[in-house]
Amino acid sequence: MTASMSPTRVLVAYASKHGHTRLVAERIGAVLREHRLGVELRDLGERGADPWPPDFAGVLVAASVHAGHHQKCVVSWAHGHATTLGLRPSAFVSISLTAADDTDEARSTTRRLIDELADETGWTPDASLAVAGALQYREYDLPTRVLMRLIARQHGGSTDTSDDVVYTDWPALEQFATDFADEVTAQTRARRAREEASR
Numbered sequence: 001m002t003a004s005m006s007p008t009r010v011l012v013a014y015a016s017k018h019g020h021t022r023l024v025a026e027r028i029g030a031v032l033r034e035h036r037l038g039v040e041l042r043d044l045g046e047r048g049a050d051p052w053p054p055d056f057a058g059v060l061v062a063a064s065v066h067a068g069h070h071q072k073c074v075v076s077w078a079h080g081h082a083t084t085l086g087l088r089p090s091a092f093v094s095i096s097l098t099a100a101d102d103t104d105e106a107r108s109t110t111r112r113l114i115d116e117l118a119d120e121t122g123w124t125p126d127a128s129l130a131v132a133g134a135l136q137y138r139e140y141d142l143p144t145r146v147l148m149r150l151i152a153r154q155h156g157g158s159t160d161t162s163d164d165v166v167y168t169d170w171p172a173l174e175q176f177a178t179d180f181a182d183e184v185t186a187q188t189r190a191r192r193a194r195e196e197a198s199r
């Protein structure tokens with residue numbers, strides 16, 4: 001296989017507390033593969049996980065919101081790699097229950113959470129998406145189940161703790177991943193054409 005035929009590699013880096021963001025990252029990875037991209041899925045919550053953005057033609061990061069913040073491991077990894085992240089197509093997906101609320105207040109909160117990540121890390125993704133997450137009652141310990149049921153009641157969500165509820169708009173997520181795949185592919189083609197021309 002020549003260099004120009006080798007698959008374009010994309011990093012999907014994520015952190016997940018109860019597993020829903022991992023599902024989101026896997027779905028994104030599946031869409032990117034459908035678009036003939038090579039995908040490396042990395043859990044930034046794993047000990048020692050520190051993928052190196054220059055190894056990839058594009059980077060998509062997914063993190064969930066807990067107690068008003070995205071995961072610390074994502075913030076610190078993105079902060080450490082802000083410069084190289086800015087040199088390739090990059091995107092951020094923020095998963096929260098706030099994103100399930102169809103109100104201006106909720107939209108302004110999810111926007112603020114994404115802006116805060118950019119402020120904290122110095123990395124401004126080319127594209128970002130607020131994605132509604134899940135109530136994973138079956139994964140929670142008792143105090144978390146009680147707390148989340150209370151929050152769900154306040155927001156008109158499901159209070160039936162015998163089952164999980166997923167609020168994610170999968171088609172919107174897949175469209176976002178498709179747009180990102182198109183952007184990575186276009187930029188990679190343009191870069192390869194420049195390299196060919198300069199030989």
Ligand SMILES: Cc1cc2nc3c(=O)[nH]c(=O)nc-3n(C[C@H](O)[C@H](O)[C@H](O)COP(=O)(O)O)c2cc1C
Nearest residue numbers: 016017018019020021064067068096097098133134
């Ligand atoms: C303990 C706890 C705290 C949470 N705090 C927030 C929050 O502050 N704002 C919000 O919008 N969603 C909050 N959520 C909802 C999560 O973002 C949502 O459930 C998401 O799907 C979790 O994904 P994960 O399991 O991959 O981490 C919270 C969930 C839990 C369990």
